[in-house]
Amino acid sequence: MWTQAIEDAVAKTLRNIERFGDKFPHVSLNGTYGLNDNDDWTDGFWSGMLWLCYEYSGNERFRQAAEATVASFRKRMQEHVVLDHHDIGFLYSLSSKAQWIVSRDESARQLTLQAADALMKRWREPGGYIQAWGRKDDAKEAGRIIIDCLLNLPLLYWASEQTGDPVYRNAAAAQAEKSRRYLVRGDDSSYHTFFFNPETGEPIGGATHQGYSNGSTWTRGQAWGVYGFALSYRYTKNPLFLESSKRLARYFLNHLPEDHVAYWDFNAPVHADTYRDSSASAIVAAGLLELISHLDEQDPDRSYFQDMLLKSMTSLVERYATIGEEDAEGLLKRGSYYVHGGISPDDYMIWGDYFYLEALMRMEKGLTGYWYERE
Numbered sequence: 325m326w327t328q329a330i331e332d333a334v335a336k337t338l339r340n341i342e343r344f345g346d347k348f349p350h351v352s353l354n355g356t357y358g359l360n361d362n363d364d365w366t367d368g369f370w371s372g373m374l375w376l377c378y379e380y381s382g383n384e385r386f387r388q389a390a391e392a393t394v395a396s397f398r399k400r401m402q403e404h405v406v407l408d409h410h411d412i413g414f415l416y417s418l419s420s421k422a423q424w425i426v427s428r429d430e431s432a433r434q435l436t437l438q439a440a441d442a443l444m445k446r447w448r449e450p451g452g453y454i455q456a457w458g459r460k461d462d463a464k465e466a467g468r469i470i471i472d473c474l475l476n477l478p479l480l481y482w483a484s485e486q487t488g489d490p491v492y493r494n495a496a497a498a499q500a501e502k503s504r505r506y507l508v509r510g511d512d513s514s515y516h517t518f519f520f521n522p523e524t525g526e527p528i529g530g531a532t533h534q535g536y537s538n539g540s541t542w543t544r545g546q547a548w549g550v551y552g553f554a555l556s557y558r559y560t561k562n563p564l565f566l567e568s569s570k571r572l573a574r575y576f577l578n579h580l581p582e583d584h585v586a587y588w589d590f591n592a593p594v595h596a597d598t599y600r601d602s603s604a605s606a607i608v609a610a611g612l613l614e615l616i617s618h619l620d621e622q623d624p625d626r627s628y629f630q631d632m633l634l635k636s637m638t639s640l641v642e643r644y645a646t647i648g649e650e651d652a653e654g655l656l657k658r659g660s661y662y663v664h665g666g667i668s669p670d671d672y673m674i675w676g677d678y679f680y681l682e683a684l685m686r687m688e689k690g691l692t693g694y695w696y697e698r699e
């Protein structure tokens with residue numbers, strides 16, 4: 325089943341190279357991907373998919389297309405196009421860092437180090453956190469962290485490994501600790517975002533941006549936490565990060581509906597038309613593979629996580645994937661970007677496609693993504 329799903333995904337990605345040209349897919353509307361220049365937070369996912377397909381198939385067409393995306397990311401860095409946000413980690417981990425991991429290209433490594441420096445510019449004192457959105461002088465955004473940032477941290481940990489300079493790793497570990505302390509609640513659910521007073525660093529309180537309400541648990545935020553804390557554990561070996569990943573995973577899995585694919589928010593009222601977010605389940609599948617890799621055979625949660633991983637991936641492949649739909653652009657239906665904002669509540673999300681493919685490639689071929697150096 326997994327091989328058939330991968331083959332279908334690789335064939336669709338190959339067709340999409342022609343469709344997308346030098347643009348980048350974001351989210352779809354009625355099944356057609358919106359394409360943008362390299363100026364959004366999502367543009368690394370397409371690059372990551374191309375690198376995964378190249379590693380799987382050896383088809384040079386994928387490598388050429390992936391390298392073209394990296395050239396575009398180089399230009400984006402030189403011209404500083406829409407980089408005033410923390411998602412630099414998503415962008416450059418899956419593009420130039422992927423190229424470095426796949427082909428040891430020194431200029432790709434240098435570009436990735438430049439990206440880490442750009443991300444470090446978002447470090448804020450006295451609070452000691454990475455500002456998620458907006459410029460430093462943006463009064464509203466200056467004090468905000470968001471849980472999604474946990475996936476941006478591998479870029480910083482990696483930069484310390486590469487350079488020997490602990491400054492990146494210290495910031496990443498401090499951000500993970502801040503997230504653990506303020507974004508994760510006592511019952512293992514999570515806030516999407518949390519505000520601090522930027523002048524004093526004092527904590528103010530949790531809030532949502534894309535979730536149902538300030539106190540609700542946005543499923544994709546919880547998913548970023550599952551994967552992100554597991555990655556912080558990989559780099560730091562701090563057992564608290566492993567524990568956080570496990571706790572967020574248990575909460576996520578224990579609150580799934582019968583078909584094992586998440587609704588868009590765990591607190592959204594459920595009725596026949598409630599939107600799913602298949603992308604949250606794809607992120608958690610990839611995150612569970614990472615989490616399980618750190619658990620020994622005796623760990624009491626291991627078999628539960630493995631069982632739930634298989635159930636979720638089976639459901640994604642059998643009920644949500646576009647397998648056999650030749651003309652479909654996306655791999656995974658029924659993602660939700662921003663339900664309350666009215667943006668693509670039931671469509672393809674390029675990050676859903678990426679994490680679904682990453683999970684399949686890891687399950688079937690042992691190919692991990694590009695968050696860390698391969699052993």
Ligand code: GLY
Pocket residue numbers: 472534544661
């Ligand atoms: N990181 C933005 C999102 O998940 O929508």
